[in-house]
Amino acid sequence: MKTKKTVILGILGSILDSGFRDERWQKWRPTVSLCQHEDLEVSRVEIMHQGEHTDIAGCVAADIGRVSPGTSTRLHAQALRDPWDFEEVFATLHEFARSYPFDPDTEDYLVHITTGTHVQQICLFLLTESRHFPARLIQTSPKDRKTRSAEGLYSIIDLDLGRYDRIAARFRKEATEARSLLKSGIDTRNAEFNRLIEQIEHVAVHSKDPVLLMGPTGAGKSQLARKIYELKKARHQIAGSFVEVNCATLRGDAAMSALFGHVKGAFTGALKDRPGLLRSADGGLLFLDEVGELGLDEQAMLLRALEDKRFLPFGGDREVKSDFQLITGTNRDLQGRVAEGRFREDLLARLNLWTFRLPGLRDRAEDIGPNLDYELEQFARRQGTRVTMSREVREAFLKFAHGPEAPWRANFRDLNAAVTRMATLAQGGRISREVMEEEIGRLRLAWTDRGESGTGTGTPDADLLKQILGEERVAQLDPFDQVQLGYVLRVCRASRTMSEAGRVLFRVTREGRKHANDADRLGKYLARFAITWDEAREGISQSPRT
Numbered sequence: 224m225k226t227k228k229t230v231i232l233g234i235l236g237s238i239l240d241s242g243f244r245d246e247r248w249q250k251w252r253p254t255v256s257l258c259q260h261e262d263l264e265v266s267r268v269e270i271m272h273q274g275e276h277t278d279i280a281g282c283v284a285a286d287i288g289r290v291s292p293g294t295s296t297r298l299h300a301q302a303l304r305d306p307w308d309f310e311e312v313f314a315t316l317h318e319f320a321r322s323y324p325f326d327p328d329t330e331d332y333l334v335h336i337t338t339g340t341h342v343q344q345i346c347l348f349l350l351t352e353s354r355h356f357p358a359r360l361i362q363t364s365p366k367d368r369k370t371r372s373a374e375g376l377y378s379i380i381d382l383d384l385g386r387y388d389r390i391a392a393r394f395r396k397e398a399t400e401a402r403s404l405l406k407s408g409i410d411t412r413n414a415e416f417n418r419l420i421e422q423i424e425h426v427a428v429h430s431k432d433p434v435l436l437m438g439p440t441g442a443g444k445s446q447l448a449r450k451i452y453e454l455k456k457a458r459h460q461i462a463g464s465f466v467e468v469n470c471a472t473l474r475g476d477a478a479m480s481a482l483f484g485h486v487k488g489a490f491t492g493a494l495k496d497r498p499g500l501l502r503s504a505d506g507g508l509l510f511l512d513e514v515g516e517l518g519l520d521e522q523a524m525l526l527r528a529l530e531d532k533r534f535l536p537f538g539g540d541r542e543v544k545s546d547f548q549l550i551t552g553t554n555r556d557l558q559g560r561v562a563e564g565r566f567r568e569d570l571l572a573r574l575n576l577w578t579f580r581l582p583g584l585r586d587r588a589e590d591i592g593p594n595l596d597y598e599l600e601q602f603a604r605r606q607g608t609r610v611t612m613s614r615e616v617r618e619a620f621l622k623f624a625h626g627p628e629a630p631w632r633a634n635f636r637d638l639n640a641a642v643t644r645m646a647t648l649a650q651g652g653r654i655s656r657e658v659m660e661e662e663i664g665r666l667r668l669a670w671t672d673r674g675e676s677g678t679g680t681g682t683p684d685a686d687l688l689k690q691i692l693g694e695e696r697v698a699q700l701d702p703f704d705q706v707q708l709g710y711v712l713r714v715c716r717a718s719r720t721m722s723e724a725g726r727v728l729f730r731v732t733r734e735g736r737k738h739a740n741d742a743d744r745l746g747k748y749l750a751r752f753a754i755t756w757d758e759a760r761e762g763i764s765q766s767p768r769t
Contacts, residue, residue, distance in 0.1 A: 228266035231257055231361065232323075233335030234343050235272035241279050247286075251365040251375045253337045254283050258291035259374040265291060266330070271299045271319065273306065306340045313346045320355040332358035333379065352382050398424065404457075405450045409597045413587040419579060426577050427451045428458060433529065433549040435514075435574045438581030441634030444552035447581070448510040451550060455508065461548060463507025466500050470521075471513040476537065478521050483528075485537035499536060501528055504547035514574070515555035515566060522567045529573055549574075584631040584638060585717060591624045592617075594635065598642035610646040612654040620659050627714040627727055630670055641666060687712050691758055708752060711745075715759035721745055724759075 233254060240254045241247075258265050268287055272280040277300065284296035301315055325332065334351045336344045350356050360380040401424045402417075411417055426434065434451070436444040445467065455461040473481055484499025501509065511517075517525065528534040529549065533542045551574050560566035584591065595617070603609045612620070623629055624638075631637050645654045645662050688697045688709050697705065711728060718724035725741020749759055 227329055227331045229264060229333065230267045230269065230330050231265055231333045231335055232269040232356065232358070233257075233271070233337075234339035234347070235270050235276055235280050235283065236338030237273070237276050237279060239338060240283050243282055248373060251373055252283070252286075253363045253375070254335070255286050255290065256363055256373065256375040257335065257361070257377065258287050258294050260377060263377065265294045268294060268296045269299065269323075270296060271301055271316075273303050274300050307342050309342050309346070312340075312342050313349070316343070316346050316350055317355060320350055325357055327357050332356065333361040334358045335361050335363070337363045401428065401454050404454055405447060407446065407450065407597065409590070409593050411587070411593060412589040413582070416582060416587055416590065419581070423447070423451070423579055424454070427454050428460070430577065431460075431548055432576045433551065433574050435576075435578040436550065436552045436581060437578060438552075438554060439583045439634060440554050441636035442554075442581040442583050443635055444581060445510065445512055448508075448512075448550045448552065452508040452510075455548070461507060463505055463547070464503065465508050465510070466504040466547075467510045467512065468500050469512045471516040473517070473521070475518075478518060479524070479537040482521060483524055483534055483536055484539075484543070486539040496536075501534065501545045501547065502543060505545040507547055508550065509547045510550045510552065512552040513554070514551040515553040515557055515560055519565075519567065522570050526567065526570045526573060584634040585629075588625050591638070592621055594638060595621070595624075595642060598639055599646060602643060602646045606646075608652060610649045610652050610654060612645075612659070616654060616656050616659050619656065620663070623663050627710075627717040628667065630713060630717070632670060637666070685709070687716070691754060692752065711748065712754075712759050715745075715756070716761075718760075721756050 236253055240252050242250065242252065254268070254270065257263070257268065268284075270280055270283065277298075280298050280300075284298060287294055287296050299319065301319075303311060303315060305311060334347050334356050336347050338344075339347070347356070348360065351358055351360055360382065361377055362380065363375050363377045365375045402420050405420050405424055405427075411420075423434075436447060438444055448467070449465060452461065452465040468481065470478075479485070480497055480499065482500050484497045484502055487495050511525075524534055528545065532546045533544045535542055557566050557571050557575075561568045561571055584594075599610055599612075624631075633640075641662050644665070645658050648658045648661075649655070685697070685705075688700075688705060691712065692700075700708070714727050715721075715724045718727065721742040725745040729741050729744060746756065749756065
């Protein structure tokens with residue numbers, strides 16, 4: 224295998240490299256010293272220098288030829304007015320890198336960062352790190368600062384930090400700590416959710432663009448937004464406050480005033496100026512939850528504030544500025560609201576750059592256990608009292624929590640409320656089986672009541688039936704069929720496959736069968752109502768009903 228030639232690119236040191244008399248051989252000269260090491264064979268040295276230092280550059284080139292006859296030297300005069308001007312230096316070196324005929328297949332490149340002004344050294348580093356110079360760095364120093372022997376020392380630095388075990392380990396540790404922060408320290412087990420958190424962590428650290436968090440109510444959008452803020456704050460990427468607002472609570476003039484502020488006299492009751500939440504978030508992070516509930520006027524103002532970092536307070540004629548980072552949350556289908564004319568398409572395009580869909584609790588069944596432990600810890604912190612539960616009681620609660628009877632419609636809010644009630648009622652700091660069973664009964668009743676309210680069909684799964692069949696077809700079913708079909712659909716939604724759902728529904732009668740085909744049996748039952756497995760699993764009709 225043919226060995227590549229080593230080429231060094233650097234800037235002339237107008238002081239350190241200088242010297243014309245014989246005494247110059249007694250001192251350390253960085254550029255000349257590059258070619259005085261037996262273990263570093265240099266094929267060519269490229270020296271950049273200012274026009275007024277042509278004589279020094281020529282002397283250095285000649286001396287390199289004397290100490291290393293096999294090394295050629297090329298001089299590149301540069302017309303720099305001020306070698307301390309960052310913009311001028313960077314532009315000059317950038318142009319040099321763009322025009323240089325690099326040949327990485329046959330040559331290895333080292334960029335010398337010892338000489339030149341600090342600005343020149345920084346620019347060389349940046350251009351090497353960005354791979355404009357496809358090279359490693361080489362740094363030189365004298366062996367002894369008193370005698371300053373001529374050959375000195377050198378070290379080569381590879382900017383591929385993944386090559387350095389300790390540095391790579393530090394980065395991995397920081398990333399792990401950041402993901403743990405975003406998960407509130409909960410050891411989540413759902414692989415899909417953990418991958419989602421990895422993406423969010425990377426975007427949070429590397430982007431200032433808007434983030435859209437989608438997911439059902441209670442999935443943790445607000446808590447995650449606050450954790451993203453804490454992560455950015457810890458990384459010194461943000462200095463201002465965390466400002467949160469639920470857009471569903473804003474209506475009419477009050478919405479404009481709350482978000483964008485108002486001037487005195489803007490409307491009846493406006494007795495003094497109000498800065499507004501967008502100005503309060505200047506330099507910080509603004510979280511707009513339920514952003515789909517904003518009115519069209521507020522949406523237009525928000526778009527302007529995002530793009531121009533300025534807006535008009537309500538009733539005012541003088542623009543104000545606010546530079547904030549934005550996270551929005553919604554459980555709505557914003558694309559559908561655009562089609563309905565209720566959400567601006569241009570605003571959605573601006574918000575939709577980084578969109579993350581948070582799964583509900585029922586879609587993260589393996590995470591219910593870790594979140595149960597987390598909620599108990601949070602209760603202990605709030606109340607100063609540690610509450611536990613035996614392994615048998617914990618397993619019994621988790622069996623219910625994982626089963627089809629537990630829809631967890633409010634997601635983590637339901638779990639938080641359940642744990643708070645059990646912990647509060649626990650005698651002697653221990654949740655008994657009786658307390659746990661009472662809570663399960665309370666949850667069942669609450670979920671049944673929620674199912675009955677709003678439809679009037681008298682079944683706990685009325686909303687689900689209406690989503691799939693439509694109100695007219697539901698009304699044509701006998702109450703018995705409504706209850707049975709509703710339960711079947713709830714089991715389907717809690718199961719990953721048709722076979723799994725069939726095993727739950729037919730677990731008694733299947734024991735007496737030699738060849739149980741639960742999936743086929745379930746499929747035939749659903750076909751009676753013209754429902755497909757996908758419709759039953761997702762809870763949304765896939766085709767129009769007639």
